[in-house]
Amino acid sequence: MNNNKFLWATAICALFVPLAVHAQSTAPSTGTSTSSPAIFDGTADYRTFSIGINGGGLGAVSPTGGSNDFTKWKADFGYGAYVKWQLLHSLALRADYLGGKLTGNNDDKLGNGTTSNSPYSEFETKLKWTATLSAVATVANINWLHRKNFVQIYVSAGGGIAGYSPRITPVGGAEVDYKAGGKNIQELVIPVGAGLKFKLSEGINLDLGYTTYFTDGDNLDGYVHGSQKDKFSYGYAGLEFVFGKHSKPQLAFSNPAAILYDKLEAQKAATDQVQARLNAEQVTNDSLSANVARLTADQDGDGVSDFFDKCPGTPAGTKVDGSGCPLPVPEAPKVIEKVTVTEEDNRVVREAVRNLEFATGKSNILPHSYETLNKVAELLTTRGFSLKLAGHTDNVGSDSKNMILSKDRAEAVKAYLVGRGANPTRIEAVGYGETQPIASNKTPQGRQANRRVEFTIY
Template sequence: MKTNLKRSTMLLAGLMAGGTLFAQTPDSVSTNNYVKPFSGGPVRTWSIGVHGGLLTPFTIFGANGRQDFRQPQSEIGYGGYIKKQFTPTFGLQADFLRGEVSGMRGQDGVGTPSSFNTKLNWSGALSANITLGNISWFNSKSAIQPYLTAGAGYMGYKTTTTDAGGTTTAYTNGAGENSINEWFVPVGLGFKVNLGSSVNLDLGYQVNFVQSDNFDGYNTGSSNDRFSYAHIGLEFLLGSSKTPAMSTYNPVNSMRTEYVWQNQQTKAMLQAQIDAERAKNDQLRNDLNTTNSKLDRLTVDSDGDGVPDINDKCPNTPAGTKVDGSGCPLAKPVVYVTEEDKRVVKDAINNLEFDLGKATIRARSYPSLDRVANLLTEKNFSLKLAGHTDNTGSDALNLRLSKDRAEAIKSYLVSKGANASRIEATGYGESQPIATNKTAEGRQQNRRVEFTLY
């Protein structure tokens, strides 16, 4: 039993030491455990607890070999408490405990107690509770809360001893009293684990230093008696579950949270100001673009006649046309086509020849075409060229050939100095015959390019 008790005590101490490594939950900068710094609340400060465990004269403090009964036994104990938390690290709690404490010793002879049993009818103590590990800059709430306790208490108990012969004797003090009241000093440690917003799991170990050597019914030596209590229990926080608990509230982290929030609000305000300035700049840019667009309209000259569109009463004037101040073409001088002019054109028509089935002008046609080019240049005449074919071949082929031959004549005349804008070349294919296509002579007449001078 003693070995098992030692193992249990060592395990409990290890859990309490290891609990400090996990004493904080990650910080999410949330409002779950946030209280505005220096506001005084609201926080929950009252809680009640119940617990049960093992009572034994074996303790982790002092030399157990010097106790009156050196073979401890474990008995059941139970109790509860009411706690008031004044700061995140300091609270006061009123404890209640009852149960039994038993122990044994070697066979020292007849009449010497070999075992004892003390019934702890009641005990009450007022202890300070120091919570550790819940002050952190980066963590908003303690998930595990290590603690230390120390205080003073008063208890009532009855003790019986049994000697080697099996005789049981009720212990009485010097006044002959069997029910004894005595002061004691409880010192403990442990940790609490958050199971919810209002419930904690409480694991603790407490050593009670009795202020006499009568607790085990055997008064010998110079040291007072002591006993320990290892327990597990539940703590219930009083008040609304939405209100943070003082014991898990972290004021340092709340100050950090307040700083982060204010920093976020400052950033948001500055970003809003930046966005407003950007909107103003965008509006100014749009206004400038609108103004520039209006200015551009004052100088645009789409037809290139030297008169801006805003003042141009005759838009889309052909390139090279001489215009007046309103952009309208100047009146053309009256052009008279003389009989000599007509003869020059007719001579070009009569001498016009192309390679068979092609738009290539034969060289013998050049002299008469040169005279037409000189006429167009000197008198600034306009000329319409209309190409025609017979019905030999497909319609598409004939239309393309007639157009190509008219364009070939235009290109030649332009190469000789004629104004291209005054020459119109059109192909009509076989659609406008002037003779029958049933005879070779008629087809010859239909294969022609008409010159219209104006």
């Protein structure tokens, strides 16, 4: 079998294998799948990254444009690798590398029986590298007949750069470099391909494919001739290794139809369980309703059911206790005289605050404060007022000592007023330390204003 027929057979196999082998014949499960990822939960539950290595036949030929500028092409070995990111069930991005050698000559006769009049007899091109990025689309990924896919058909197209160096042999001459010194040529390439992928295990796939590379130049074979640009093809077989946890399925081989079926079955089973539980609860509720009706019957209308009523037949409107018996009639409430604080009362309190002084750093009340404090004590004893005393200090000294001093000073005022006949239960004494200044502590006048005990009568 000649080389031309060999590569054409590879292309036909990659493009036209029947869709009947698309899926493995596995009967749908009657149970609910608990391991399949949710169909609308993104790609987190799938394996999406993989790498592949492959090898196969390289030829300076394409199904769409013959063998470039020579009449006969030869099949040579090529090798490649790729990294793939599966975006969706049926769409991926793939970055490919390809290398190898391309050769050809003018041994075949033309269609009119003559040989080529080319000045060159043969060529050899080292394909040093080809770097491309392609979109890969999986055909018929959704399978409504079978649950598990183990074969997929894919097509791809993209773009990239190829680096190569041709050598040509003139008729009757010696082989020479197309570019002096064998310098590398870089050209834009457009790869278009198709293939089959077989799932060997959850992490390994067998990859068979065929790709034609359309170059943006006519120098691939070292001979610029005619208006058509050169092309080359790669038929390959390789292995793809999928990264990720073994428990996660491959996104590319997951069947959305089967996953959707599993989710619907799971929802139906859950709904059936809820309905069965509701039916059981309804039976229980009916029994409870009968018991509740018996327990809530209240013939005398006193709010206590007959089952617990120890005093049945209570007259309507009678207030009863928890056992259904009448409550004692309460005594008439005492009238409490409302106490009103007058402006004169507030003046007496303000005067006492102005005259109140303590020994420096202590809670001892200075004697000249007694007269106005006596008037406050008289208000408390004769008018029934309540009083709140709030002690404050400046910021001189530690926080803890100031808090204690402010509390002690408020308590000292309370003790003095109690000593003058005031009710101690109606006097509240609290200390705030230096936390509530009313003036700046940076001046003597401000610190003096902050050292105070505030009176509030009510």
